[in-house]
Amino acid sequence: MTWQEGWxxxxxxxxxxxxxxxxxxxxxxxxGRRLREDSEALNWVRAVATALVAAVIAKLVLYPTGVLEQSPLWLRLGAVVLGAVAFFLARQKPAVGIATAIATLAAGLWWLGF
Amino acid sequence: MERVKDERSSVAWFLTGARGILSLPAIILMLSFVGFCSFTAQAGIPLEQVVFMTGIVWALPAKVILVSSILSGASLATAFLAVTLSSVRLMPMVAALVPELRTPRTPTWLLLMLSHFIAITAWVFAMERVQQVPRVHRVTFFAGFGITLVAANMALVAVVYRLVADFPPIIAGCLFFLTPVYFLASIWNSARHRVVYLALAIGLVAGPFFYWLLPEFDILLAGVGGGTLAWSVERSWRSRREVGA
Known part of the structure; x- marks a missing residue:
């Protein structure tokens, strides 16, 4: 009964x-059906939901799977930081931040000979 | 006549939601799915199972954990536990979105069905855009977006699976990295409450901290602990300002 067998x-x-x-x-x-839109309880739920997603983000950056597992931590952190700087300089345009972070990562990977 | 007009506008709102497939978040998610495809193809998961997984699990982080469990030869119980623990975050996410979507007359069964389409991208997209949709049409708008997004990604996975097994490592790495970077930018960009900025910052630090402390429950502890801390700090700022004013 291995996972690959049929049903x-x-x-x-x-x-x-x-x-x-x-x-x-x-x-x-x-x-959620019981939460009022302006309630303090919803504020707490919102904070918990956001913190959970943030923890997932941090884990993906610090402990990635696949190819990035072999990439140095400083490169991944550097890409996120440069992306953040570009994001705020460009009046918080997501596309600018994302493109900068990915370009930094790609350049770094290329330079390291990936 | 009134009824016909109403139906037409519902269809129009469904299509407006469906058009969200061309938005930046949807495109980034599709690129992330190309990355996921290359991950599963390299892992040797058959195409039919990857398509099935995409439709039935939907949340991308949950699928990555599911595939990792399969690869490590985990038992059904172990895999279930790993995916369950990693998916607790879906509950507060859905609970935060539901009050924005529903009207007093929205049936619960409809919300239960539509909740399947909620994962991080659809959540961020909906929290960002639903404000501009008249309340009676929000559920329809979300259904249009959610259903289209899931169907499009199932089709995408089916098409690209055979093409991506031998991606150059730089491309595979960049595709993987898109997801965290995009989540970060779009949550900051779509935040309409101060507590969200604070929870984002605290969660980013609390995640690795709890991973170091108690790796099995890291996401859960970072969410509940970090979220509660963010909420209480923001609440004390608010009450101090009220006293000062």
């Missing part, structure tokens, strides 16, 4: 993937 793979994905994520979405709907 078992789909049961595996549906259980460990779909059920494991949609449970939280459903609970979110049930909780």
């Amino acid at each position: 078992w793979a789909y049961v595996f994905i549906a259980t460990a993937g779909w059920l494991a994520t949609d449970i939280w979405r459903w609970l979110g709907v049930l909780a």
Whole structure:
């Protein structure tokens, strides 16, 4: 019974993937239905949701998977910092920040011989 | 007559949402899916399963964790636990979005169904744009965006899977890096509450800190702990200003 064999793979994905994520979405709907848009509770929920996403972002930058696993940390951090500087200089245009960060990373990877 | 007019405008709002597929967040997400495709192709996950996963799991970080669990030979229970823990964030995200989407007459079953289409990109997109949509049409607008985005990415995965297995490492690396950089820029850009800036900053520090302290529960602790800290700091600023005024 390895994951690759026929129907078992789909049961595996549906259980460990779909059920494991949609449970939280459903609970979110049930909780969100009771929240008033101007309430202090919603403010807290907003803060927790944002901090969770921020933690995911930090992990993706600090502990990436795949090719970037072998790239130096200073390059990834440098790309994010340069991207942030460009973002604020360009009056907070996301496209400018993103393009700068990716260009920095690409140049660094190329220079390091990736 | 009234009814016909109403239906037409619903269709129009659905299509307005669907047109969001051409927005910057949707395009970046599609590029991230190309990256995910190359990851799964290298890992040897069959194409049909990758398409199935894209539609049924949807959240990209959850899928990356699912594939990593599969690769490490984890049992179903272990994989379930890893994905569940990493997906807790979906609950506050959905809970924060629902009050913006619904009207008092929106049925719960509809929200439960539409919640499947919420992942970080759709959440950021909806939090940013839903304010400009009349409240009665917000659910339709979101449905148009969410359904189109999922369908487009399933099609995209099916098409590019065979092309991406041998991506040059620089391209693969850049595709992976798009996701965190985009999330960062768009959350900052779309924040309409001061507490969001604070929670973003605290979460960025708290994430690695809790990863170092308690790696199994890092995201959960960083979210609840960091979010609560951000909320209480912002609340004390607010009450101090009210006292000062």
